[in-house]
Amino acid sequence: MADAGMATRDLTGILAAIAQGDRSALRDLYAAEAARLFGVCLRILRDRAAAADATQDTFLRIWDRADRFDPARGAARAWLAAVARHVALDLARARGRELPSDDPDLGDVPVEDDPAALLDATADATRLRACLEILEEKNRRSILLAFVDGLSHAQIAARLETPLGTVKAWIRRGLASLKECLAS
Amino acid sequence: MIPTDPIERTTLAGEYVLGTLDARTAAAVRAAIETDMALRQEVEAWEHRLAPLADGIAPAEPPPDLLARIDAALDARAAAPRTVVPLARPSRAGLLWKGWAAGATALAAGLAAFLILRPAPEEPRYVAVLQQDRAAPAWVVEASPSRGIVLAGAVNPRPVDEGRVLQLWGLAPGATAPVSLGLVPPDGRLEVDPRVLPPQEGMLVEISLEPLGGSPIGRPTGPVLYIGRLARVD
Numbered sequence: 246m247a248d249a250g251m252a253t254r255d256l257t258g259i260l261a262a263i264a265q266g267d268r269s270a271l272r273d274l275y276a277a278e279a280a281r282l283f284g285v286c287l288r289i290l291r292d293r294a295a296a297a298d299a300t301q302d303t304f305l306r307i308w309d310r311a312d313r314f315d316p317a318r319g320a321a322r323a324w325l326a327a328v329a330r331h332v333a334l335d336l337a338r339a340r341g342r343e344l345p346s347d348d349p350d351l352g353d354v355p356v357e358d359d360p361a362a363l364l365d366a367t368a369d370a371t372r373l374r375a376c377l378e379i380l381e382e383k384n385r386r387s388i389l390l391a392f393v394d395g396l397s398h399a400q401i402a403a404r405l406e407t408p409l410g411t412v413k414a415w416i417r418r419g420l421a422s423l424k425e426c427l428a429s
Numbered sequence: 430m431i432p433t434d435p436i437e438r439t440t441l442a443g444e445y446v447l448g449t450l451d452a453r454t455a456a457a458v459r460a461a462i463e464t465d466m467a468l469r470q471e472v473e474a475w476e477h478r479l480a481p482l483a484d485g486i487a488p489a490e491p492p493p494d495l496l497a498r499i500d501a502a503l504d505a506r507a508a509a510p511r512t513v514v515p516l517a518r519p520s521r522a523g524l525l526w527k528g529w530a531a532g533a534t535a536l537a538a539g540l541a542a543f544l545i546l547r548p549a550p551e552e553p554r555y556v557a558v559l560q561q562d563r564a565a566p567a568w569v570v571e572a573s574p575s576r577g578i579v580l581a582g583a584v585n586p587r588p589v590d591e592g593r594v595l596q597l598w599g600l601a602p603g604a605t606a607p608v609s610l611g612l613v614p615p616d617g618r619l620e621v622d623p624r625v626l627p628p629q630e631g632m633l634v635e636i637s638l639e640p641l642g643g644s645p646i647g648r649p650t651g652p653v654l655y656i657g658r659l660a661r662v663d
Contacts, residue, residue: 297495335602
């Protein structure tokens with residue numbers, strides 16, 4: 246049963262309760278995080294029914310794996326989003342990552358233009374934005390299309406009208422520069 | 430499959446987190462980070478570096494019935510504990526196997542006779558017991574990345590109805606449609622090429638009752654008689 250204290254528990258506490266098999270804690274987590282995690286899945290899958298399936302699997306996976314979350318190794322928010330992203334990516338792969346069209350009349354949600362513009366004002370986000378900004382545009386755009394929109398190498402290549410091998414190289418170079426910049 | 434060069438490992442971890450790897454390579458990384466702690470740290474470092482991007486994605490209102498669906502899925506699991514031998518995750522065993530300990534012990538004892546896979550030493554190995562309830566037969570599944578999924582036979586087997594066959598299926602975590610792994614032969618043993626469906630932790634494996642020749646539509650048409658989930662054996 247949710248008492249007053251439960252509603253205000255932080256995510257780390259909620260995950261600890263879920264790891265103990267507390268179903269009410271899972272509902273608390275749903276209340277706090279479902280819209281955000283559904284948003285992550287929808288952005289990758291661009292289909293509300295598929296995103297709902299992915300969000301359901303995300304919560305089931307959280308239920309199974311909450312005992313693996315270690316607050317010493319990262320924030321709960323990031324862990325939850327990573328679970329949702331990997332579930333959605335697996336589903337996208339199982340669906341063959343067919344290229345959804347960007348035609349809203351066909352029921353697909355268009356890819357938004359520049360997800361980096363959505364970065365919020367936290368310190369980590371500010372650093373990441375600064376490091377993304379110094380990447381070459383093509384490297385930066387490829388990385389964002391992969392991470393935020395869940396596009397495969399082949400989809401990015403099609404979207405940017407560039408050979409597959411070139412896109413892979415852009416992403417690798419972008420990752421290397423990003424790592425170096427964030428470490429400095 | 431997992432490189433040894435440090436720069437290539439960092440790149441692979443980054444690509445895994447980005448999500449650009451194909452299903453097979455992604456599954457290999459997922460399996461590797463269970464035992465390769467250095468690679469796991471690389472993956473966690475990338476998750477941390479890129480996490481602010483996920484924060485920037487616009488939230489969206491999920492369908493109103495989604496919480497009820499999640500609750501129902503958990504209720505269904507609790508009602509029919511159809512998971513696995515608790516070898517891999519003793520800390521969770523108490524939750525998953527409440528009221529089922531005696532059966533599990535007997536089953537684990539029976540299981541020893543079936544362990545047939547001899548995978549490469551560094552390779553993860555998975556086991557599942559497929560069943561519906563304690564009185565019915567149980568099937569043993571073993572799997573490893575190199576050998577694929579192996580149906581090792583049934584404990585307490587029962588003849589199949591005349592004119593029907595058993596068909597084996599696998600459903601990867603997050604996948605929406607199961608993949609046919611083949612018809613179960615009379616001796617109850619079936620080896621599935623890993624290219625058909627690379628095994629991974631948490632994969633659902635099930636056996637359905639189908640007309641002769643198997644399901645005509647590529648997914649189960651008859652009742653699912655036995656079901657279980659692959660768990661890692663450490």
